[in-house]
Amino acid sequence: TQLLEQSPQFLSIQEGENLTVYCNSSSVFSSLQWYRQEPGEGPVLLVTVVTGGEVKKLKRLTFQFGDARKDSSLHITAAQPGDTGLYLCAGAWSGGSNYKLTFGKGTLLTVNP
Amino acid sequence: ETGVTQSPTHLIKTRGQQVTLRCSSQSGHNTVSWYQQALGQGPQFIFQYYREEENGRGNFPPRFSGLQFPNYSSELNVNALELDDSALYLCASSSRGRGEKLFFGSGTQLSVL
Numbered sequence: 001t002q003l004l005e006q007s008p009q010f011l012s013i014q015e016g017e018n019l020t021v022y023c024n025s026s027s028v029f030s031s032l033q034w035y036r037q038e039p040g041e042g043p044v045l046l047v048t049v050v051t052g053g054e055v056k057k058l059k060r061l062t063f064q065f066g067d068a069r070k071d072s073s074l075h076i077t078a079a080q081p082g083d084t085g086l087y088l089c090a091g092a093w094s095g096g097s098n099y100k101l102t103f104g105k106g107t108l109l110t111v112n113p
Numbered sequence: 114e115t116g117v118t119q120s121p122t123h124l125i126k127t128r129g130q131q132v133t134l135r136c137s138s139q140s141g142h143n144t145v146s147w148y149q150q151a152l153g154q155g156p157q158f159i160f161q162y163y164r165e166e167e168n169g170r171g172n173f174p175p176r177f178s179g180l181q182f183p184n185y186s187s188e189l190n191v192n193a194l195e196l197d198d199s200a201l202y203l204c205a206s207s208s209r210g211r212g213e214k215l216f217f218g219s220g221t222q223l224s225v226l
């Protein structure tokens with residue numbers, strides 16, 4: 001069974017602080033996606049990373065894929081209350097379909113005003 | 114708005130009953146995947162349908178079954194409900210051959226008493 005571990009599980013910070021959340025596996029990903037999920041809603045895709053060492057930026061969010069494609073991180077600069085939500089990473093492995101994703105348990109982020 | 118609609122939004126059943134959940138995929142999408150998200154967990158892959166046939170299944174028993182219709186909408190059926198089936202059931206649509214982006218609906222919250 002291929003597992004994705006996310007850390008930390010919970011994170012509560014003040015508005016304006018920076019934070020990083022992590023996603024790790026012992027297996028090599030063919031691609032990895034990050035989602036944000038708000039209460040009562042389905043996950044919304046933020047980014048897909050495919051190439052080892054890849055860095056993608058989405059406004060104040062920076063996503064990095066590890067060189068060995070076994071890990072990824074999400075860094076948020078100057079967090080805002082609107083960033084509050086459950087951040088999920090989801091991986092697809094070589095030989096599988098990118099449509100059949102395995103999700104981590106998520107990091108529940110609370111940004112206090 | 115992802116264009117993926119699920120019904121009903123909430124449902125209460127008792128142990129042993131049967132339930133049918135429905136999903137309308139985004140226009141132009143030919144693939145539907147179903148995920149189960151228990152409280153405090155990430156979504157777990159149940160199965161996927163492509164061109165009205167099951168195309169991959171996660172670690173769920175046969176009492177979880179599905180259908181996809183010619184208009185690409187889908188149903189998830191669960192027989193002999195158990196207390197542990199209480200969860201948020203998410204439907205995601207995608208378009209095979211056009212990348213790996215999944216678009217999730219808001220889910221059906223199922224409570225089994």
